Amino acid sequence: MADSIRQRLLQMLEEHTDTYVSGQMISESLNVSRTAIWKHVAELRKNGYEVEAIQKKGYRIVTRPNSLSKEEISLKLDTTFIGSEIHAYPSVETTQFIAHNLAHEGIQDGAIVVADEQTAGKGRLGRSWHSPKGSGIWTSIILRPKLPPQRAPQFTLIAAVSVVQAIRKQTGLEAEIKWPNDILINGKKIVGILTELQAEADQIKSVIIGMGINVNAAKEDFPSDLTTATSLKIESGEDVNRAALLASILNELEVLYTEYMENGFRMIKLLWESYAISLGRKIKARTLNGVIEGLAKGITEEGVLLLESDDGEVHHIYSADIEIC
Known part of the structure; x- marks a missing residue:
C-alpha cells in the first residue's frame, strides 16, 4: 500500500515539474494525511530524490536519481x-x-x-x-x-x-x-x-x-x-x-x-x-562443425541466418559466433 501511494505521489510531482504541488492537493488526491505525505517525501529523499518543500507552496522534485527503482x-x-x-x-x-x-x-x-x-x-x-x-x-x-x-x-x-x-x-x-x-x-x-x-x-x-x-x-x-x-x-x-x-x-x-x-x-x-550490420557483407561463422565463410544474405522466418559461400551454396546457420571480414 505504501509503495502504491509513493508511486502516485511521484506521478503527481512528475506531472508538475515546473511548479509546486500543494500539500492539500496531494492529500485530497491520494486520500492521505499531511503527516503521511511528509513521511513519503522523507522516504523519497532517502532513495536519492531531491524534493523541495516550501511552506504555502508545496512540493517539487528538483533532481531525481539515475536509478532502476x-x-x-x-x-x-x-x-x-x-x-x-x-x-x-x-x-x-x-x-x-x-x-x-x-x-x-x-x-x-x-x-x-x-x-x-x-x-x-x-x-x-x-x-x-x-x-x-x-x-x-x-x-x-x-x-x-x-x-x-x-x-x-x-x-x-x-x-x-x-x-x-x-x-x-x-x-x-x-x-x-x-x-x-x-x-x-x-x-x-x-x-x-x-x-x-x-x-x-x-x-x-x-x-x-x-x-x-x-x-x-x-x-x-x-x-x-x-x-x-x-x-x-x-x-x-x-x-x-x-x-x-x-x-x-x-x-x-x-x-x-x-x-x-x-x-x-x-x-x-x-x-x-x-x-543488421552484417547483411550484404562477408562474414565468418564459427560453428560447432567448423568455420563457414561467405556473404550474409538475410534471415529466415525462423530467425536462421542465411550465409552464401563462394561456391554459391546457401548455408543455414542456427548457432555460431560471427566475425565480420
Missing part, C-alpha cells in the same frame, strides 16, 4: 502488461536465475526482474558478462506466448529490434544488430541478449529474455582485456537515464510482441534486417 521505471512505462510487475534488486548473482524461479512459480506474463548490479552475470554459451554496480541495465523479461518451442529463437530477434529502436530514440546513437544477439555501436558491443526457454514437448511455458546493457560505464570501468565493449555514455559523451531507457525498451517490446503474436514474424524480420 520500480517507481522510476513505472513512471515512464506506456504498456499494458510488460513491466506491470517489477522485481527490482540492488544486487543479484544473475537476473536470469531469479526470473527462472519466478517463472516456475507461475508469475504473470510480462513480469520483469532488474538489478543495479550482477555478481555472476552470464552471456551466450555460458560466457561471463561484466555487470558493475550503478552503470548498466541488467534485466530479465518473462513472456508466456502460447506457441510451440521451435518459435522461441525469434524472441531474441524481437528483443534486439526493441533495444535498437529504444537506444536510437533515447540517445540518437546508430545502434546496429550483429546476429544473433549483440547490439553494436561503432563496431563495439553495447548490449548482449540471452534468451532461455522453459517448455514442454509442444508448448512454451515461458521465454525468459535476459539483457545486459552498458549504459553509463566509463572506459576505466571495463576490464583492461575487454577491448570490444563500449557504453552509451562513452559513445554519446552524456549520462543516460537508465529507467527511461529500460521503459522505452519495454514499450517497444510490447508493441513488437503484440505484432508478432497477431500477424507473425514478417514485419519484425524486415525491421531486424534493416538494422
Whole structure:
C-alpha cells in the first residue's frame, strides 16, 4: 500500500515539474494525511530524490536519481502488461536465475526482474558478462506466448529490434544488430541478449529474455582485456537515464510482441534486417562443425541466418559466433 501511494505521489510531482504541488492537493488526491505525505517525501529523499518543500507552496522534485527503482521505471512505462510487475534488486548473482524461479512459480506474463548490479552475470554459451554496480541495465523479461518451442529463437530477434529502436530514440546513437544477439555501436558491443526457454514437448511455458546493457560505464570501468565493449555514455559523451531507457525498451517490446503474436514474424524480420550490420557483407561463422565463410544474405522466418559461400551454396546457420571480414 505504501509503495502504491509513493508511486502516485511521484506521478503527481512528475506531472508538475515546473511548479509546486500543494500539500492539500496531494492529500485530497491520494486520500492521505499531511503527516503521511511528509513521511513519503522523507522516504523519497532517502532513495536519492531531491524534493523541495516550501511552506504555502508545496512540493517539487528538483533532481531525481539515475536509478532502476520500480517507481522510476513505472513512471515512464506506456504498456499494458510488460513491466506491470517489477522485481527490482540492488544486487543479484544473475537476473536470469531469479526470473527462472519466478517463472516456475507461475508469475504473470510480462513480469520483469532488474538489478543495479550482477555478481555472476552470464552471456551466450555460458560466457561471463561484466555487470558493475550503478552503470548498466541488467534485466530479465518473462513472456508466456502460447506457441510451440521451435518459435522461441525469434524472441531474441524481437528483443534486439526493441533495444535498437529504444537506444536510437533515447540517445540518437546508430545502434546496429550483429546476429544473433549483440547490439553494436561503432563496431563495439553495447548490449548482449540471452534468451532461455522453459517448455514442454509442444508448448512454451515461458521465454525468459535476459539483457545486459552498458549504459553509463566509463572506459576505466571495463576490464583492461575487454577491448570490444563500449557504453552509451562513452559513445554519446552524456549520462543516460537508465529507467527511461529500460521503459522505452519495454514499450517497444510490447508493441513488437503484440505484432508478432497477431500477424507473425514478417514485419519484425524486415525491421531486424534493416538494422543488421552484417547483411550484404562477408562474414565468418564459427560453428560447432567448423568455420563457414561467405556473404550474409538475410534471415529466415525462423530467425536462421542465411550465409552464401563462394561456391554459391546457401548455408543455414542456427548457432555460431560471427566475425565480420
